[in-house]
Amino acid sequence: MLIFILKRLGLALIVALTVSVIAFALLRASGDIATALAGEGATPESIAVIRQTYGLDRPVPVQYLSWLWDVARGDFGQSLFFRTDVAGLIFGKIGNTLILGGASLVIALTLAIPLGVLAAIYSGSLIDRAVTMFSLMGQALPSFFLGLALVMIFAIKLRWFPASGAEGWRNFVLPAVTLGYYITPPFMRLVRAGMIDALNTDYVRTARAKGLPARRVVFKHALRNALVPVVGLVAVQLGLLMGGSVVVESIFALDGLGYLAYQSISYRDFPVLQAVVLLLSLAYVVLTLLSDIINAWLDPRLRTA
Numbered sequence: 001m002l003i004f005i006l007k008r009l010g011l012a013l014i015v016a017l018t019v020s021v022i023a024f025a026l027l028r029a030s031g032d033i034a035t036a037l038a039g040e041g042a043t044p045e046s047i048a049v050i051r052q053t054y055g056l057d058r059p060v061p062v063q064y065l066s067w068l069w070d071v072a073r074g075d076f077g078q079s080l081f082f083r084t085d086v087a088g089l090i091f092g093k094i095g096n097t098l099i100l101g102g103a104s105l106v107i108a109l110t111l112a113i114p115l116g117v118l119a120a121i122y123s124g125s126l127i128d129r130a131v132t133m134f135s136l137m138g139q140a141l142p143s144f145f146l147g148l149a150l151v152m153i154f155a156i157k158l159r160w161f162p163a164s165g166a167e168g169w170r171n172f173v174l175p176a177v178t179l180g181y182y183i184t185p186p187f188m189r190l191v192r193a194g195m196i197d198a199l200n201t202d203y204v205r206t207a208r209a210k211g212l213p214a215r216r217v218v219f220k221h222a223l224r225n226a227l228v229p230v231v232g233l234v235a236v237q238l239g240l241l242m243g244g245s246v247v248v249e250s251i252f253a254l255d256g257l258g259y260l261a262y263q264s265i266s267y268r269d270f271p272v273l274q275a276v277v278l279l280l281s282l283a284y285v286v287l288t289l290l291s292d293i294i295n296a297w298l299d300p301r302l303r304t305a
Helices: 002-029 033-038 045-053 060-072 084-120 126-138 141-156 170-199 201-207 214-226 230-251 255-266 269-298
Strands: none
Touching: 002 060, 002 230, 002 269, 033 045, 060 269, 084 126, 084 170, 084 214, 084 230, 084 255, 084 269, 141 170, 141 230, 170 214, 170 230, 214 230, 230 255, 230 269, 255 269
């Protein structure tokens, strides 16, 4: 178990370092940052001043190492548009993204578990095909389309929920439904597959032979074992939710990290965009590592290794 965790930790560190290189390189590959900051019609002299002020005149490897050292100390630089510390700006908005991710996860599990159980119990039937179609729609439907449709129906026409903002819990309902429906399919398929396997095991057949009620057999014996792999998937999906929040937060103008990334792109605020991309990527890496550790703990073969 310890060896497995150390290997996964080493791999996570390599991935995190690679992500930092990619996040740094992509912004440099998008064009001359000094020219973009100077704006149209800027003179070569003003561009040179900007390049020297922000250290853009140094070699790229030196810029990267300097930026990485600052990040390791928690210094993400200064925002070019908001004129404030990037770290304070990010941590002031991360709460909304975490609330959105948690609410979306709850909605996804609330939908996926009963639908997966239902599809497994009636495997091969019309109910199973209907649940599968519902799952495929959630995976195929773009989140921005579903988000806009929910705004048109529930915010503009029915006026049940706000169309934008983050003033109260009602502002999170439509974004959470949008993201939650998007990640429901993998949970539903995993529960369905686990339930089908569990219902065909010897201990379930023995429980049925003893005359136990069908509801008790399904929910106490089969479902408990079918949910084991779901625990590991939760961490991975939470990381995907944080990364996927960029589109949804932009649609609903939810003041979180995703919307901040959208604003930083619009305003060419490169320090903020670079920090947000790095943090969202690292969140996915860390949560994936946590998922591997949970799966290893639940697997008796790895637990004794």
